[in-house]
Amino acid sequence: MSIVEQAVGEAVDPSLVDLVKAELRRLVGKEDGPLAVEAMDALFPTGKLLRPVLCLESAAAVGGDVHSMVPFAAGLQCVHVASLVHDDIIDRDPVRRGKPSTAEQFGINEALLVGDGLVMIGASAMLDARDSGMPMDRMERALRVAFDTGREMCRAAFQEAMIRGDLSCGIPAVLEVVHGKTAALFGAACQAGAVLADAPGNQVACLREYGEQLGVAFQLRDDLLPYTSDEHTAGKTAISDIANRQPNLPVLLAYDAAGPADRQQLEAIFRGYTDVHTAHAQTREILVRTGAIDDVIERARTSAERAQAALAELPPSASRDRLTALAATAVDRDR
Amino acid sequence: MSIVEQAVGEAVDPSLVDLVKAELRRLVGKEDGPLAVEAMDALFPTGKLLRPVLCLESAAAVGGDVHSMVPFAAGLQCVHVASLVHDDIIDRDPVRRGKPSTAEQFGINEALLVGDGLVMIGASAMLDARDSGMPMDRMERALRVAFDTGREMCRAAFQEAMIRGDLSCGIPAVLEVVHGKTAALFGAACQAGAVLADAPGNQVACLREYGEQLGVAFQLRDDLLPYTSDEHTAGKTAISDIANRQPNLPVLLAYDAAGPADRQQLEAIFRGYTDVHTAHAQTREILVRTGAIDDVIERARTSAERAQAALAELPPSASRDRLTALAATAVDRDR
Numbered sequence: 001m002s003i004v005e006q007a008v009g010e011a012v013d014p015s016l017v018d019l020v021k022a023e024l025r026r027l028v029g030k031e032d033g034p035l036a037v038e039a040m041d042a043l044f045p046t047g048k049l050l051r052p053v054l055c056l057e058s059a060a061a062v063g064g065d066v067h068s069m070v071p072f073a074a075g076l077q078c079v080h081v082a083s084l085v086h087d088d089i090i091d092r093d094p095v096r097r098g099k100p101s102t103a104e105q106f107g108i109n110e111a112l113l114v115g116d117g118l119v120m121i122g123a124s125a126m127l128d129a130r131d132s133g134m135p136m137d138r139m140e141r142a143l144r145v146a147f148d149t150g151r152e153m154c155r156a157a158f159q160e161a162m163i164r165g166d167l168s169c170g171i172p173a174v175l176e177v178v179h180g181k182t183a184a185l186f187g188a189a190c191q192a193g194a195v196l197a198d199a200p201g202n203q204v205a206c207l208r209e210y211g212e213q214l215g216v217a218f219q220l221r222d223d224l225l226p227y228t229s230d231e232h233t234a235g236k237t238a239i240s241d242i243a244n245r246q247p248n249l250p251v252l253l254a255y256d257a258a259g260p261a262d263r264q265q266l267e268a269i270f271r272g273y274t275d276v277h278t279a280h281a282q283t284r285e286i287l288v289r290t291g292a293i294d295d296v297i298e299r300a301r302t303s304a305e306r307a308q309a310a311l312a313e314l315p316p317s318a319s320r321d322r323l324t325a326l327a328a329t330a331v332d333r334d335r
Numbered sequence: 336m337s338i339v340e341q342a343v344g345e346a347v348d349p350s351l352v353d354l355v356k357a358e359l360r361r362l363v364g365k366e367d368g369p370l371a372v373e374a375m376d377a378l379f380p381t382g383k384l385l386r387p388v389l390c391l392e393s394a395a396a397v398g399g400d401v402h403s404m405v406p407f408a409a410g411l412q413c414v415h416v417a418s419l420v421h422d423d424i425i426d427r428d429p430v431r432r433g434k435p436s437t438a439e440q441f442g443i444n445e446a447l448l449v450g451d452g453l454v455m456i457g458a459s460a461m462l463d464a465r466d467s468g469m470p471m472d473r474m475e476r477a478l479r480v481a482f483d484t485g486r487e488m489c490r491a492a493f494q495e496a497m498i499r500g501d502l503s504c505g506i507p508a509v510l511e512v513v514h515g516k517t518a519a520l521f522g523a524a525c526q527a528g529a530v531l532a533d534a535p536g537n538q539v540a541c542l543r544e545y546g547e548q549l550g551v552a553f554q555l556r557d558d559l560l561p562y563t564s565d566e567h568t569a570g571k572t573a574i575s576d577i578a579n580r581q582p583n584l585p586v587l588l589a590y591d592a593a594g595p596a597d598r599q600q601l602e603a604i605f606r607g608y609t610d611v612h613t614a615h616a617q618t619r620e621i622l623v624r625t626g627a628i629d630d631v632i633e634r635a636r637t638s639a640e641r642a643q644a645a646l647a648e649l650p651p652s653a654s655r656d657r658l659t660a661l662a663a664t665a666v667d668r669d670r
Contacts, residue, residue, distance in 0.1 A: 090448075109425045136475055137471060150455035155368065158445070162369065
C-alpha cells in the first residue's frame with residue numbers, strides 16, 4: 001500500500017467500508033451460477049468504495065442513521081462497477097484494479113451481461129433500503145437522483161466515444177466527460193445520502209456540491225496517473241487513454257500551450273501514427289514541457305478546496321472531518 | 336401486414352399503443368445527442384408493444400386508471416428494447432425488426448451504451464408514474480417486480496450463453512431460458528399493472544400467471560419462426576439460432592425423438608461442421624420428420640389456453656376480452 005493510499009484510507013471510516021463489503025456479499029449471494037461468480041469477481045477486491053462511503057458519510061454528517069442506508073450505498077457501488085465493466089469492453093482494457101478486467105477474463109459477451117446484471121442487482125438493492133424502514137418519499141427522491149445520474153453517465157460515455165481521436169474537441173468537451181464520468185456519481189452519492197437522511201435543502205445542496213468538486217479533483221488526478229506513476233501503482237493499464245487516442249484535460253492543455261513541433265507530434269500520436277509505448281513516452285514529455293501536469297494538479301487542488309469549502313455550512317462532526325480529509329488526499333493521491 | 340399480425344393488432348387497443356408511443360417519444364426527448372438519436376432508432380418502429388400493452392390492459396382489467404401508469408409501461412418497453420440491443424451484440428445479429436440492428440448500424444460500443452442508456456431512461460420513466468399521483472407503496476412493489484425481473488432476464492441470458500453449442504443441455508435448461516427471456520417480463524408487465532391498480536392479491540396472481548403463460552406461448556412460437564416462415568416475415572435473421580448453435584426447445588425435442596442418422600446430423604451441425612444455410616435446411620427437415628414442430632405448436636397452444644384460463648377469475652371487461660383474444664393469436668402468429 002502506498003503512503004498516499006494509506007492517507008485515503010485514514011480519511012475513510014473502516015467500519016463503513018466493512019458494512020458496505022458485507023452488504024455487497026449479501027446482494028450477490030442472492031444470485032447463483034456464473035452471474036454470481038463473475039459479479040463477485042468484478043466487485044472484489046473492492047477498491048476504496050468511495051461512492052458508497054461518500055453516501056454514508058454524507059448521511060451521517062447531517063445526522064442520518066447510516067445503517068438503514070447501507071443497501072442503497074451498496075447499490076450505488078454495483079452501478080459504478082457495472083459502468084467500469086462496460087467501459088473496459090469499450091476501451092478494450094485488459095487490466096482493472098491490478099487484475100484482468102471482466103472482459104479480459106470472461107470475454108465481451110459475459111462482461112456485457114455482468115454489467116447488466118450488476119445494474120439490476122444495484123437497483124434492487126436501493127429498494128432494499130425500504131426493509132430498514134426508510135420512508136418511501138425519501139427513497140423516491142434518492143432513486144430519482146440515482147437514475148438521473150445513470151443517464152448522465154451514459155451521455156458522458158457517448159461523449160467520450162464521440163471525441164475519441166479528436167484533439168480539437170475543446171476543453172469544455174473533456175470537462176463534460178469528467179463531470180459525467182465521475183463528478184456526477186460522486187455528487188449523487190453525497191446528495192442521496194443527505195436526502196435519505198432527510199437533511200434540509202441547503203445541506204443537500206452543499207453535499208452535492210462537495211461530491212461533484214471532489215469527483216472532479218479525483219478524475220483530474222486519475223487522468224494524470226499514467227504520466228505521474230508507474231503502471232503497477234495505478235493498477236490499470238497506464239497507456240489506455242493513449243492507446244484509445246482519448247483526449248483528456250492534460251493532453252488538451254498541453255496541446256493549447258505547446259509550440260509547433262510538440263503540436264505536430266501530438267497530432268501524429270492522435271492520428272495513430274506512433275506506436276503506443278513511444279506515444280505514451282512522448283506525450284509524457286510534452287505534458288511536462290508545457291507545464292500541463294502542474295496546471296492539472298492546480299485545477300484538481302482548486303476543486304478539492306471548493307469541496308472542502310462546501311462543507312462549511314454543515315455542523316461539526318467526525319463525518320465532516322473525514323470528508324474534509326478525503327478532499328485533501330484527492331490532490332496528493334497516487335492511485 | 337400478415338393476416339396473423341392483423342389478428343394480434345385486433346386484440347390490442349390502438350389507443351393504448353398510441354399512448355405508449357407518445358410516452359416513449361417524450362422520454363427520449365429528454366435526452367439529446369447520439370444517445371437520443373440511437374435510442375429512438377432502437378425504439379421505433381416499435382413492434383407490437385406487447386409488454387407495455389399487457390401492463391396497461393392488466394391494470395384496466397382490474398379497474399385501474401391506465402393514464403397514470405403509461406410512464407411505467409413505457410419504462411418496461413425501454414428495458415425490453417435495451418435487452419434486445421444487448422442480445423444483438425451477443426448474437427452478432429445484423430437484423431432486428433426488419434432493419435439493421437443497433438450493433439450493426441452504430442457498432443458494438445455504441446450499442447452497448449444505447450442499451451445502458453435505455454435501462455436508465457426506463458428506470459426514470461417508471462418513477463415518473465409518481466407525477467400522476469401514483470401512491471408510493473404501489474410504485475415500490477411494481478419497481479421491485481421490474482428489477483427482480485431484470486435480474487431474471489440477465490440470469491437467462493447467461494444460461495443461454497452457457498448452453499450454446501450443447502445439444503445435451505436438456506429440456507429443463509432451454510425452458511428456463513424461455514422463462515427468463517420472455518415469460519418473466521410478460522408476467523412482470525401484467526403483475527405490475529395489477530399492482531399499480533391496487534388489485535387484490537388473487538387478481539395480481541392470476542394476471543401474473545396469464546402473462547407468464549402467454550410469454551411461454553409467444554417464445555415457443557418465436558423459436559419455431561425460422562422453420563415455419565421466411566426471413567422477411569420474421570423480420571430478423573432466420574438462421575440466428577443455428578448460426579449461434581443455440582439449442583432451443585424445437586431442436587431438443589427433435590434430438591430426443593430422432594433416429595441415429597438425424598441425431599448424428601444434428602450433432603455435426605452443433606459442432607459447427609456444417610455451413611449455416613445447409614445446417615438450417617437440414618434442421619428444418621429433421622424438425623418436420625420428428626414431429627417436433629407439431630409438438631412445440633401443441634405446447635404453445637397449451638400455454639395459451641392456460642393463459643386464458645387464468646383470466647377466469649377476473650370480472651368481465653373489454654380489457655379481459657382483449658387479453659383473451661391476444662392469447663388466441665399467440666398460437667397462430669406468423670411474426
